[in-house]
Amino acid sequence: MQTSWIPFVPESASTVSGSVDALYFYLSGVTVFFTLLISGVLIFFVIKYRRRTPFEIPRPIAGSHKLEMLWSVIPFIIAMSMFAWGAQIYFQNSRSPKNANEIYVVGKQWMWKIQHSTGQREINELHVPAGRKIKLIMTSEDTIHDFFIPAFRIKADVLPGRYTTQWFEATKPGTYHLFCAEYCGMNHSGMIGSVVVMQPAEFDSWLSGNASQQSPAVAGQQLFQSLGCVSCHGANGEGGRGPALAGLFGRKVFLTNNQTVIADEAYIRESIENPSAKVVSGFSPIMPTFQGQVTPEQLIQIISFIKSLQITNSQSSTPISNSPATAPAATPAAARATPAAK
């Protein structure tokens, strides 16, 4: 059983679990204090002022503005200290570190499918190295799930049609619970697994040990070929009838409706499934939809491939340098367009 040396607290195995526990202890302390204070005073009054004769009428007491202020302001200050502390930890953890290793998670009724960036696949198990930052990029094939690792004190919903992320850095080798924490139907309580934290060296040999599978980026490249993406976007994402994809990920994209969007996972996914929703400025909405033809996992592979595309020297004159000549169907607007998927 995974418990820490402190009673009633689960094992603490990530860099954030200590800070969450500290706040939890503060909250517990305040709760115990006020519960004892109120029930103590209550019991004292109830005994001291018990009715002694059947018709005694105590003197009325009107109330006191000073006391009301006191017991409004003090709880408010305490509540604000809890708010600030909780918000501070939450805000710090909300941003994933830049240098984190990415692992893809797909939830489906009722299993967790996990793929490492090297191609290693796992089901209901997640192997991670201790002491390295891990970022989970998560989506669902069907309904809402939730990826919950109590020992790390992290949890985030996994939604269909969206990519949610959470990150952690495990501190202690061991095996920990992985739970689905959002009710997802019949076998919800079977959608569990384990997180295996290994020493970094051990993890590296585990990872290379049976790396027979393709990395998501390589699998994505094959899909890019077989689905015919290359005919418009170029074999290396250099662009053509469609916008260039190299160097796209994370950049700002100008759209035909004069708006901009950041090219993140959700945008690339939307552009594959519903291409006419946000068309890159300077291009026509000619791309067919791939909705229903690619699974959420294949989408992740294609996104992973697009992420891996770097700008090579031969592409250095693509619209990034704002040279209108290279943009097909060039219009003045195209000059403003950074390369984007479509």
Place this chain on the structure above:
Amino acid sequence: MKAFETFETPTAARVNYINAEYGLKSWLLTRDHKRIALLYLGSISVFFFIGGLYAMFIRLELLTPQGDLLSSTTYNKVFTQHGIIMIFFFLIPSIPATLGNFLVPMMIGAKDLAFPRINLLSWYIYLLGGIVTIWALLAGGIDTGWTFYAPYSTTFSNSYVVATGAGIFISGFSSILTGLNFIVTIHTMRAPGMTWFRMPLFIWAHYATSLIMILGTPVIAITILLLAFERLSHVGIFDPANGGDPVLFQHLFWFYSHPAVYIMVLPGMGVVSELIANFSRKNIFGYKFVAFSSLAIAVFGFLVWGHHLFVASQSVYAGMIFSFLSFAVAIPSAIKVFNWTATLFKGSISYDTPMLYALGFIGLFTIGGMTGLFLAALAVDVHLSDTYFVVAHFHYIMVGGTLLAYLGGLHFWWPKITGRMYPEGWGRFSALVVFVGFNLTFLPQFIAGYLGMPRRYHAYPPEFQVFNVLSTAGASILGVGLIIPFIYLLWSMRYGKRAEPNPWHLPGLEWRTPSPPPTENFLATPIVTWEAYEFAPPEEMEVIGKFKKQELEAVGGEP
């Protein structure tokens, strides 16, 4: 009062609202708010019993880590139906529709609610909603959780989602009509001299509750309609596969369902204000603060729904705003707890059953409220949301809070409602059993929750078993504690000691009329010359609830 020359204590008025008319028809077509309250009392008791049976199956299943008693499909239906029945058909109508219906007109000196026919209609609507829901449960049940989260509810569940939703949709109108009736009654039908700040706090609490019922309930109705529409016609509203947004559902759902928590607990706070003041014979400490804190809760309660979405991919900044507001809404509740405690200071406190329930309420509500702060604190909520900590927290509010207040209020006004006393010894004993059983059931769940046990799990890792065994043991004790009053209250309706008009010697208007009251509530329209909870000197207190002989004879009262 001193104007009366001769006073008589009628043991029971010869003609009262219960025996004024006989026959089923006289009950089913009644417009008397007191009879409608009894109709509600009967029907919500049936729903409470059904919900309790589901709870029993949940606790039996969780006694062992394996999912062995029920299949996972059945278990999912059982916890869903426990939630739906208890929330929509017991907790929401419990205090307002029974005690509120009975007492709102009596406490302000009115003959009835403003719209007696609408009051009866609201009961029929409630009953229709209940019957549709029960039909859906018998036909095949529902397994979405009481929260109906999309897209599971719109696309993946193969259960009776639309039919159950229809039942809840219908019963919502009963809430709206009751709220409307209370607001109009409180505004327009107060007796001469019953100013706003002479009203008992029970009335203030019901006024605040009514505001939420009217403003919030239409939103859940819209949400259920959209859900049914998507499920039947596959228009993409919530399911991303059709272009919808599942988080939109959560926003809409909690926009009603968080304020609904206050629909459940505010009337309980009103009851407890009455019990604390009356059984310590003291005016409430800081009357206006307690009254306005009810309104503050009703208003700010509408601004905190996003704290249910801290891990649902809501924006970080929205999360911080909702966290701040959730902490802020805790303050009015804290003010109430402090004022109740201060009311006891230098009081004359009796240990009658209703007071035991009220004291239990304050203790358990304090724990329930304080553990709510854990869930408002963002970083801790990330770990705790959807675990048993949440389950324990809201049961402390709804069972430790609302149910205890309901039972306390039922005992308190039982002599007025039925004209009979309940057996005091059994009452105190069962209050103690309920308190012990409740804590044993739900305290261990806080611990299991922080250790990481997710809610809605049919089977669970064996290390959580010890907490579940304690919980099941507690639930058995709690069950016994609830069956005892059920039996003796029924028994007392026939065999209980006859109640005086004012058995507790209290100044409130509802005690200045025979028990049970006549159909018109009062022998003559009361004129209020005293403040709320103004306890007169003993010699005058003895007079309250006694009547001039001529007055009694006029209505057929029996000295």
